[in-house]
Amino acid sequence: MTIEFTRWPQQRAQAYRDLGYWLDQPLTCILDERCQVQPDALAIICGERRFTYADLDRLSSNLASRLAAHGLGQGDAALVQLPNIAEFHVVLFALLKAGIVPLNALFSHRRLELGAYVKQLSPKLLIASREHEVFRDDGYETLFEQATARPQIALLLGDARTEHSLAHWIETPGSEQAPYAPTAADEVALFQLSGGSTGTPKLIPRTHNDYHYNARACAEVCALTAQTRFLCAVPAAHNFLLSSPGALGVFHAGGCVIMADNPEPLACFALIEQHGVNTVALVPSAVALWLQAAPPHREQLQSLRYLQVGGAVFADSLARQVPTVLGCQLQQVFGMAEGLINYTRLDDSDEQVFTSQGRPVSPGDEIKIVDEQGTEVPDGQAGMLATRGPYTFCGYYKSPEQNAQAFDAQGYYYSGDLVQRLPSGDLRVVGRIKDxxxxxxxxxxxxxxxxxxxxxxxxxxxxxxxxxxxxxxxxxxxxxxxxxxxxxxxxxxxxxxxxxxxxxxxxxxxxxIPSMPLTAVGKIDKKRLRQLLAVDTNRTWLKTRLLQLIEDGETLDPEENLIFYGLDSLQVMRLAAELKERGVAVSFEELASAPTLANWWALVESRQKAA
The missing domain is CATH 3.30.300.30 (ANL, C-terminal domain)
Known part of the structure; x- marks a missing residue:
């Protein structure tokens, strides 16, 4: 029995094999190869615990054998929710070995998200942590009320009961050494989660062939080696931290993954110094915190060589600070759990690295950038991104309606991103059409x-x-x-x-608000809501700015002439210029003719509506 999914067309699949992208090997070959070459090398550091590749192999085999002895195997699904700890990777390899297909939920997901995943998959295995609020007691069983069946086995990190203790199942070999085997290389290895725009979480089936190539291609572009010391500070279940190149890319290269609870700067700086971390992957918001905190702690960052930034658009102004403030090389990433991964290259110019999100990692990646009529646009013009390739999926799990909208007749996946292709071939993300x-x-x-x-x-x-x-x-x-x-x-x-x-x-x-703005066909008018938001933002900014300029700001009356608060003509000129920079075209004369906060708010709102 296998998991249902949309397969690649036969002609494209054969081409990917002929070109060496697909090796027809299970993902477990990553661990097998390391155990043959360097079994005693460190694979994972988690707090005070150290795990060699041999340890990772032994512990994952313990769990795989025990699960097989309880009747679980190929075609079964598992819901996994673990924090950033070594057991996340032990469990992943155990499930891959046993042919059980995991969906790795983020640790931040709660009852609503978990219930939706259960409803779609009806997993026979649950692996979670007692630290999570949903699993602190056995009330979590209500998650399975809408599933076709309850899980046969529930293993919980931190559970004292032997039959439910994840630690016991991992650390203790089973009395019955039941046989187990991965699913075939062209079958589903695991599910990833889509960051889509609909209310129902969509599941992304990733096969051994495509996900293995994903990790290998990214590891090559990022020049990972056995000397790589990779800090995993963003959730380990994210596609970015799992295979782009992530932990699987590091394991493929024979490096070591250092687990961090979260990207809090000072704790991560200490780990970088203690373990000689040379590579880290972060989202832009975390980088902003690191840039703020780093100056007094530069000596702790001496080993850091590469910072990979992805998950959202990274502002040029922050990107330019990375080499000087953090003392390492920046590598921008633009990717998606559905497949396509783009990287700036390590030998790219500074301008490429600071102002673009890179280019595809594989020569097999096919990209179209099209307008609303589906016509390809010239380089430099923004358009919708469509892609297909050896590691870009061909359909969401059991979602025919979404697939009809997301794919065209040629099998190109429309990601919802608006991008420009630069003359260098690099992509620049300029927005999105997804809600x-x-x-x-x-x-x-x-x-x-x-x-x-x-x-x-x-x-x-x-x-x-x-x-x-x-x-x-x-x-x-x-x-x-x-x-x-x-x-x-x-x-x-x-x-x-x-x-x-x-x-x-x-x-x-x-x-x-008193009423919801609607379009002509009765849908919520998001354009009008964004205009209202811009008005709100500018109103708040305007009042805050005035409070900085006048002396008696605590008692500011919106109807009072601002001249009586000490505002002068030069300050009004400055405000007019600053409003223009914010996209609100007003003149000094307009502000000066009616100098009250109420009138200025009305003026800002009218100009915002007209924009």
């Missing part, structure tokens, strides 16, 4: 949050849009129409928390 928020690398589907907000009995409409943020790139703003005038933002956030969503999905700002 989602990219909050520091975590993708939030607007539709999902909107559908949850309107479950509140007092809410009639909800619309979620992205707003710019210097630290995270984007944050979320929810516009809400309610029939209860006393409803406040904290009550809506409490409502979402009680539904069990991940914390990063909670709206950063909630704006209550």
């Amino acid at each position: 989602q928020v990219n909050r520091g690398g975590e993708k939030i589907a607007s539709e999902e949050i909107e559908n949850l907000i309107v479950l509140h009995p007092a809410v009639t409409h909800a619309g979620l849009v992205a707003m710019p943020d210097e630290a995270l790139g984007e944050k979320s703003c929810a516009f809400v129409v309610t029939r209860d005038p006393t409803l406040k933002a904290p009550a809506l956030r409490r409502h979402l928390v009680e539904l069990g969503i991940a914390e990063y999905k909670l709206p950063d700002r909630i704006r209550l």
Whole structure:
């Protein structure tokens, strides 16, 4: 029995084999090869614990054999949710060895997300941690109410009961040495999670052939070797940290992965110094924190050579600081769990590295950049990205409607990204057409949050849009129409928390509005919501800026002439110039003719609507 998925067309599949992209070997060959060449080399450092490649092989074999003895194997699925610890990789290799297909949920996912995955997969195996709030007691069993069957086995890190103790199953060989084997190389090895724009989480089937090539190609572009010391500080389940090149790329090269709980700068700086870390992968929001914290701690970063940054667009201004502030080489990454990975190269010019997101890692990657009519656009012009290739999937799991929208007749996948192709061949990401928020690398589907907000009995409409943020790139703003005038933002956030969503999905700002703007066909007018958001942002900025300029800001009356607060003509000229820089075209004369905060707010709003 095998997992259902959309296969590559036979002609393309054969071409990938002929070109050496697909080796027809299971992902477990990565560990097998290391154990043959360097079994005693360090594979993982996790706190005070050290794991050689031989240890990783032995422990994962223990678990694989025990699972096989309990009747689990090829064609079965597992839901796995573990933090950044060595057991994450032990479990991964154990499941791959046994032919059990894992879905690795992020540790930040809560009851709502986990329940959706269970409903889609009906996993026969659950592996999680008692540290997670969902699994602190056995109430987690309600997750499986909508599944076709409950899991046959539940293994929990930190559980004292032998039959449920993940540590016991890993560390103790089973009394029965049951045979086990991976699924075939052209079958599903694992599921990744899509950061799509719909309310239902979509599952991405990745085969041994395509995922193995993904890791190998990225490891080659990133020049990983047996001397690589890679810090895993972003969630290990992310495609970025698992195979781009991630841990699998490091294991393929014979290097060592150092596990960190999270990307908090000072803790990571200590790990870099202690273990001679030379490579780290981060999302832009984490890099911003590192750049702030690094100057007094530069001596701890002496071993660091490469910083890979992906998950969201990285601002040029921050990119240019990396070599001088962190003392290492920047490598930008633009990739997706669905497949296509782009990297700037280690010998690229500074301008390429600072201002682009690189080019595909494989000569087999095919890319089209098209307009709304599907016509390819010239280099330098922005368009929709479409791609296919030896490690880009061919369809979401059991999602015919989404697949019909995401793929064209030639099998190209439309990622929802708006990109430009530069003369160098590098891609620059300039936006997206998907309705989602990219909050520091975590993708939030607007539709999902909107559908949850309107479950509140007092809410009639909800619309979620992205707003710019210097630290995270984007944050979320929810516009809400309610029939209860006393409803406040904290009550809506409490409502979402009680539904069990991940914390990063909670709206950063909630704006209550009297009615929801709609398009001609009755859909929420997101363009108008973004205009309202821009007005709000500029109103807040304008008041904050005035408070910096005038002496008696604490008692600022919106209707009072600002001249009486000490504002002078030069300051008004400066404000007019600053508003123009923010995209609000107003003149000094317009501001000076009616110098009250209320009038200026109205002027800003009218210009924002006209834009």
